[in-house]
Amino acid sequence: MAEVIQNEPIANGIYRMVVSGAPLGRAGQFHMLRMPGTLDPLLGRPISICEADAKTGETTFVYQTVGRGTAQFARLLPGQEIEAQGAYGNGFPLIAGNAVLIGGGIGTAPMLQLAKELRADAPSRRIDVYLGFREEAYLEEAFTRYADSVTLNIGGYVVSDVNFSRKATFYACGPSPMLRAAVIAAEQANASLFVSLEKHMACGVGACLGCTCQTTNGRKRVCKDGPVFDYREVQDAI
Amino acid sequence: MAEVIQNEPIANGIYRMVVSGAPLGRAGQFHMLRMPGTLDPLLGRPISICEADAKTGETTFVYQTVGRGTAQFARLLPGQEIEAQGAYGNGFPLIAGNAVLIGGGIGTAPMLQLAKELRADAPSRRIDVYLGFREEAYLEEAFTRYADSVTLNIGGYVVSDVNFSRKATFYACGPSPMLRAAVIAAEQANASLFVSLEKHMACGVGACLGCTCQTTNGRKRVCKDGPVFDYREVQDAI
């Protein structure tokens, strides 16, 4: 059981929740978050680690209220409990060299911890961040702590801001159309791109086979074998 | 939708919750309280009005955490919402003359608002309060505002403290064994006694027939025709 330390809106329908007591994870991993004491909602909601602070033991989530589960999270006040099971999933690989991070909407959340880890991993590497939002930006400030550049795109196509011919590893998380655009661009430029996928999940640990997808290496589970994949492996699944 | 103003333990497993925005009711009436945004628990929990303050518009409930619903209430913090449907039920009649109030355990709660209304109704009448608790007393202080005497009984039989031959109207709320003892005593003394009954409820308004009982005047619904009855009417149902 984790305890809510802070839980506040940072944009329209977007909340930032800091909890303590959740097992620490790393960039690209997620927790299954659940309201305690009720069987409805029943299943945990997969929410990415936006920041994990080993010193304080605190984990930060940034989430969008889209349905019943996330609406309940938004009602929580500091001091209340939330179940956080995890950290699940493989996480982003930290590839040597420069990095380009592309976040679309709420897909921005996992990119922050990734920027942080990439920076800690190699203080000298170049980190360029591209963030796309439909109407209102959030978290962009936080990226300036780790990134060499942060480019915002509001209302347009963030992928078109990115030069995929650069020598760098590309990381992307966001809605499917954005990922598909990134995949096409990466393919044309023969770039190395890692994408974080989303699927409806029940268990989050690889046991229920609710989230499997067809890959070039056979069927894989987004929750356990992913959510981060080399785009070449999952091109048909995006 | 009501808002929680205050919600704190006042004894072991006993909470006092003040809400604003609940329709005001009177002594002996109850609200169906429910957590918003979930379908489990599904049904409202009947909780008596312990105090209703027309000036502030606030209603106070005192409740015991016995199961899932009340456990959830105990987690609420000030500022959060709770659904309060009511006020339902008939409430206690304010009979002219002296009054003796008998509360057992959590059955003490509705007696407070009754003492308050009886006092407001006739500042000069005598109000004697008898409260029984298994281990730990609560609310007894609050009664001193309205009552001429407050007699506590911890671990024993509160009904045996009461002299039913006195000229007064008797009001009782508490567990069935206590009510049965009160009924026997009242019968022997030919006293006038009103009891508040408890039944598992679904609707709370008289529509589902989940809480009916056999009375001397045919079948009645505890939620709608009660929960307060002249004991002569419901002797077989206690």
Added chain:
Amino acid sequence: MPSNPLALTLCGVALNNPVIAASGTFGFGHEYAQIMDVSRLGAICGKGLTLSGSAGNRGMRVYETPSGMLNSIGLENPGVKHFVEHEASYMRTLGPAVIANLGGHCEEDYLEGARLLNGADIDILELNISCPNVKAGGMAFGMLPDTAADITKKVKAISKHPVMVKLSPNAPDLVAVARACEHAGADALSLVNTFLGMAIDVKKKRAVFENVYAGLSGPAILPIALRMVHQVAHAVQIPVVGMGGITSAEDALKFLMAGAVAVQVGTMTFANPNAMLAIIDGLADYCTSEGLQNLQEIVGII
């Protein structure tokens, strides 16, 4: 003036909207009339009646389960005669269409009940052959196609009101029962009544209900009820009224898309007396946002 996009005709009866208070969850309207605007409902279905009335079952009658509830009311009711003399005319004053729900312990009960109801100003007779909480009769009539068809035909022969047969989700072959009732002349079908369930009091080491089994309703059953409504609506030509766990306009839309022309709402009214009004508002908003002339356009699109 634009016409009402929620309007429909059910068994020849005009309803202002497809939201109906389910039998046994709304009394005869008195109680909720005191706390909400019942005139806005499409119809009200009264508590299940038996010929001579009943005090219902003994012991525990309602018990909460995860997102649902079990009930063992056992058709407590004042009898058909009392209904005809006192309740029907009261229900008429409320505004919504009036549906009488008729149960019975044996064929004669049903037939005599239907005969007496001819003297009442009601719009539809809902023939309840699916109550799981009465020992004799009740659900027994709704389990098999033959018995269901037989009682439907006989009631149809007597009743001057349109007859909507209420089906049991516990029937071994629900679709066959539905078809049999259609062939026997039913004007409409409603489903589902409650699912046979059980609760055990672990502390007391005994069944919670005196009848051991009781009827499960509420949001928990929605996915199964929706499947059954879909199956039945695709198997018969007569109108189907769907129910089972509906809590919101979205839930109601699911049943309509699955083939129901109207819905009933039961258990959710207990949790929130205004649920049906919110559903009606939500359906009206849906028509506006989808540009529907009439909500019936989406009936059965899945």
Added chain:
Amino acid sequence: MPSNPLALTLCGVALNNPVIAASGTFGFGHEYAQIMDVSRLGAICGKGLTLSGSAGNRGMRVYETPSGMLNSIGLENPGVKHFVEHEASYMRTLGPAVIANLGGHCEEDYLEGARLLNGADIDILELNISCPNVKAGGMAFGMLPDTAADITKKVKAISKHPVMVKLSPNAPDLVAVARACEHAGADALSLVNTFLGMAIDVKKKRAVFENVYAGLSGPAILPIALRMVHQVAHAVQIPVVGMGGITSAEDALKFLMAGAVAVQVGTMTFANPNAMLAIIDGLADYCTSEGLQNLQEIVGII
């Protein structure tokens, strides 16, 4: 040393306690072994196998409902051969008794699967004739007493392992199917598999699942599952393993009191991976507080 009050024998196999991970909700044990102490379980039932394996169903596969979930996995599995060669021996290393769950699309699948499983070190074969999510076969075998008995008899004739037949709550006459399986030689029965349900995506105006219908599990179904276990346990002499929505030791006790000798837990493990361990602890506490020598004393007391 006091004996273990939770111990029992099921089909001649000693279990440390009556809590079994349900098929399809625990993989073959790998995943949960990384996050909990799986050795404490009574038994683990592996994912449903088909002869040649399957990629499962397309489209949406899991969908939450009030206190429940629908799944349309469609028996995605690596095939019996892979299981025999790789998974069975791994499962043996975990500690709990090992149960293989065998599905099939036709009789030959089942029989060849059972034959291959003779080469695996498993304790019990759970014959899954109740999967609602495969188009051919699956649940079809479990709907009628005759077909259920027939496949049971044939698998029994081939299998060297005890056979526990897993029943479908969608069978028109569940008790008859149970009796038929008993007469056909089943060593035990397990129930319930999932209930056929449906979900509709109102925004997209289409069924959520490609197969339209899917299987409902979780706490929502507990009251119905409990009633079915009670009915079946009172109709047969062979052991019954109960399941459907169990979340707590109290829920498990309900199934035991209703007549199940052991329970399986599925969906709740998704919500809380440690739920089964908490249930085992709770059952042990119960034995202590009730002064039971063995938990089996309360089996079927209701």
